[in-house]
Amino acid sequence: MEIFFFFFYNHLTTAALVRFYVGSYHALRRRSANMDVLVALGTNAAYFYSVYILIKALTSDTFQGQDFFETRQSYVNESMITGEAKPVDKSPGDKVIGGTINENGCLLIKATHVGSDTALSQIVQLVETAQLAKAPVQKLADHISRVFVPLVVVAAFLTWMGWFVPGEVGLYPRHWIPKAMNAFELALQFAISVLVVACPCALGLATPTAVMVASGMGASQGVLIKGGDALEKAHKVKVVVFDKTGTLTVGKPVVVSAVLFSDFTMEEFYDMTIAVESSSEHPLAKAVVKHAKKLRKKFGSNDEEVPDVKDFEVQVGAGVSGKVGERTVLVGNKRLMHACNVPLSSEVERYMSENEILARTCVLVSIDGKIAGAYSVTDPLKPEAKRVISFLHSMGISSIIATGDNLATATAIANEVGIDEVFAETDPLGKADKVKELQMKGMTVAMVGDGINDSPALVAADVGMAIGAGTDVAIEAADIVLVKNSLEDVITAIDLSRKTMSRIRLNYIWALGYNILGMPVAAGVLYPFTGIRLPPWLAGACMAASSISVVSSSLLLQLYKKPLNVQCI
Incomplete structure (x- = not known):
């Protein structure tokens, strides 16, 4: 709708001008002048004067003039694709992405x-393709059964032959055969008992019961696991790839400090900032206004009172400007100050450098051509981030940041939390390619993200983990959803997977051991010495007891607790 509106508006404007030109042509042919002639003269005079200014500026090094070309220079919030809240500067000829948000001015879009063919559709197609391409996990029980079942059948046949043939030729005493029964029937009962007691029901229950209990426990701990495949793969994870904004960080810019560099009072400084920044929709502007209003209360001011601003103007990609009373106020970055010939002292430069090292954004405030002060804005780390990365290392799991943000910011975040490797300034497909690159090295990779831009990587990873507060696309693409939005649940998911796989292996050992021990008894090994045999009905009861023991073993997963170090705050 927004794109259509801009196109329709531009179409109406062009059509109106054509009508004025046609009307003025006919009026001049009649040697008369009307309003159409005036409009045509005005628009053409502005246009051709601007062309003259442009040509003169190109041929002279000292000439400066003002043109009157209609321009449209905005910034677009592309966080749905890049994951970064900071809007991207757009100039004529730049590409924009359907579904992203224009935060200032008017854009004519083609x-x-x-x-x-749109970017979002291609991401969705990539998600669907990756989901379909995932190979089903081969269950250990299937492999065991392929070997175990034929062996049982052979063992049952050999049992029948081992009792029937000797019984027919009289190799064992006749009184071994119960009354009303012959050698064939005795041998057949032994063979049936072997088949029944070795029935791999417990083997078949070993995995699904453990997965069911573990999935329920995961949900109660805030970890939603989508099926047994994800639960099984998670225990093999050797590297975790983290998105930055909204995953490692909170995703909401906040002001961490404000300083003065001139003789203005803090109250004046806050008033000037609020007056100009209140008219901006930029996320950083909102953070600055919130901070300034909060601290202005200390001076007894009403946070609802905003000084009037005149001549408000957005300087695309640099900041905003306006007049508050008789004072000219600029709020923005270094680029804005340089463009407006506002000098930066060594003190200001040092303050900016110190904050950039800490991955913070500096918002400068100029009043009447002089730097009055600055704000330091950051997207804070989640409080548990450093602890989670450290615990991953103790589990033998390395960590990586994959983000669309700049390298300096990503590196600062990585150093702060202890992440091993940084992969910055990348698009959604680049994240997925990084995951595939790690997989080609033989690593089992988990991806943790929250946005549409993370969804290709989430499905490309062996285990995709989506933050619960993330987008629907990311949640749909992921194998595991961290419902409580806590990074601690990354540890919970992997640890629960390891505990579950250990329990499944124990179930297999118990089920196979039970069958292997029961088969000789069912085959009659003890019968010649003790007279004890296992009739088919009793073999069935023993088989059921085996299944019950495996289910009981799986139910012990209900006692699962998060790792103690993760629970500590």
Whole structure:
């Protein structure tokens, strides 16, 4: 709807101008002048004067002039694709992505890709393709059964032959054969008992019962596991790839400090900032206004009172400007100050450098051509981030940041939390390619993210983990959802998977051991010495007891607790 509106508006404007030109042509032919002639003269005079200014500026090094070309220079919030809240500067000729948000001014947009060719559609297609391409996990029980079942059948046949043939030729005493029964029937009962007691029901229950209990426990701990495949793969994870914004960080910019560099009072400084920044929709502006209003209360001011601003203007990709009373106020970055010839002292430069090292954004405030002060803005780390990365290392799991943000910010975050490797300034497909690159090295990879931009990597990873507060696309693409939005649940998911796989292996050992021990008894090994045999009905009861023991073993997973170090805050 927004794109259509801009296109329709521009179309109406062009059509109106054509009508004025046609009307003025006919009026001049009649040697008369009307309103159409005036409009045509005005628009053409502005246009051709601007062309003259442009040509003169190109041929002279000292000439400076003002043109009157209609321009549209905005910034677009592309967080749905990049995951970064900071809007991207857009100039004529730049590409924009359907579904992203224009946060300032008017954009004339030409649709170059529609339908299935759009960026969002391609991401969705990639998700669907990756999901279909995932190979089903081969269950250990299937492999065991392929060997075990034929062996049982052979053992049952040999049992029948081992009792029937000697019984017919009289190799064992006749009184071994119960009354009303012959050698054939005795041998057949032994063979049936072997088949029954070795029935791999317990083997078949070993995995699904453990997965069912573990999935329920995971849900109660805030970890939603989508099936046994994800639970089984998670225990093999050797590297975890983290998105930055909204995953390792909170995803909401906040001001961490404000300083003065001039003789203005803090109250004046806050008032000037609020007046200009309140008219901006930029996320950093909102954070600054919130901070300034909060601290202005200390001076007894009403946070609802906002000084009037005149001549408000957005300086695309740099900041905003306006007049508050008789004072000219600029709020923005270094680029804005340089463009407006505002000098930066060594003290200001040092303050900016110190904050950039800490991955913070500096918002400068100039009043009447002089730097009055600055704000330091950051997207804070989640409090548990450093502890989780440390615990992953103790589990033998390495960590990586994959983000669309710049390298300096990503590196600062990585150093702060102890992440091993940084992969910055990348798009959604780049994240997925990084995951595949790690997989080609033989690593089992988990991806943790929260946005649409993370979804290709989430499905490409062996285990995709989505933050519960993330987008629907990310949650749909993931194998595991961290419902409580806590990074601690990354540890919970992997640890629960390891505990579950250990329990499944124990179930297999118990089920196979039970069958292997029961088969000789069912085959009559003890019968010649003790007279004890296992009739088919009793063999069936023993088989059921085996299944009960495996189920009981799986139910012990209900006692699962999170690792103690993760629970500590």
